Amino acid sequence: MSRRSPSPPDRATDPQVPRMRLDKWLWAARFFKTRSLAAEALERGRVQLDGQDAKPSREVRPGDRLAIRQGSSPVAREVLVLGLSALRGPAPAAQALYRETEASLAAQAAWAAQRHLHAEPAASIEQGRPTKAARRQLAEWQRWSATLDDDEA
Numbered sequence: 594m595s596r597r598s599p600s601p602p603d604r605a606t607d608p609q610v611p612r613m614r615l616d617k618w619l620w621a622a623r624f625f626k627t628r629s630l631a632a633e634a635l636e637r638g639r640v641q642l643d644g645q646d647a648k649p650s651r652e653v654r655p656g657d658r659l660a661i662r663q664g665s666s667p668v669a670r671e672v673l674v675l676g677l678s679a680l681r682g683p684a685p686a687a688q689a690l691y692r693e694t695e696a697s698l699a700a701q702a703a704w705a706a707q708r709h710l711h712a713e714p715a716a717s718i719e720q721g722r723p724t725k726a727a728r729r730q731l732a733e734w735q736r737w738s739a740t741l742d743d744d745e746a
Contacts, residue, residue, distance in 0.1 A: 610654050610655075611654065611655065611677050612652040612653065612654045612677070613652065613653060613677050613679065614649065614650055614651070614652065614653075615631075615635060615640070615642060615647055615648075615649060615650075615651045615652065615653045616628055616631040616632040616635055616649035616650075617631075617679065618653045618674070618677060618678075618690070619631035619634075619635075619640065619661070620681060621677075621678045621679065621680060621681045621682075621687065621690065622678075622687050622688075622690045622691055623681070623684060623687040623688075624661055624663065625663075631649070632649040634661075634662075634663075635647055635648060635649045635651075636648070636649070639661065639662040639663070640659060640660070640661050640662075641659065641660040641669075642657055642658075642659055643657055643658055644658075644660075653674055653677070654674065654677075655674050655675060655676060655677065656673070656674060657673075657674045658671065658672070658673055658674075659671070659672050659673075659674065659691075666701075666704060667704065668697075668700045668701055668703075668704045669697075670693060670697050670701065671693065671694040671696060671697035672691040672692065672693050672694070672697070673691060673692050673693075673694065674690070674691055675689065675690055675691055675692055676689060676690045676691075677690070678690055
């Protein structure tokens with residue numbers, strides 16, 4: 594009769610492995626300013642947990658891998674969860690909760706360099722709305738016609 598050694602406990606069912614809600618962790622790790630913004634990003638599919646779309650109530654554990662798309666960046670930040678915190682603390686404490694992967698850092702740097710090469714169209718606007726005098730100048734400039742005047746006919 595051979596005895597099988599007990600299999601290692603599954604991380605998903607092991608009560609010893611600490612875990613917490615994903616939206617709360619994203620808020621505590623300072624990826625989002627409010628917990629509701631974190632939940633909204635999760636609902637929109639901007640956060641993947643171990644390669645799968647996650648819901649706000651999904652539990653995160655140390656060792657999990659997250660892909661987070663924020664703002665207008667087309668490149669997702671890949672982070673490895675190192676710790677959990679129920680409180681939103683200062684930035685250095687929040688940064689200790691995760692480690693960004695080398696590939697993610699390289700992709701973010703490449704995207705920043707690419708973005709730096711292309712001018713933002715909105716950056717060329719020096720002022721907001723034109724003043725009344727500027728509107729008059731624009732109106733005078735646009736007062737032309739492709740038809741012949743009465744004098745020349």
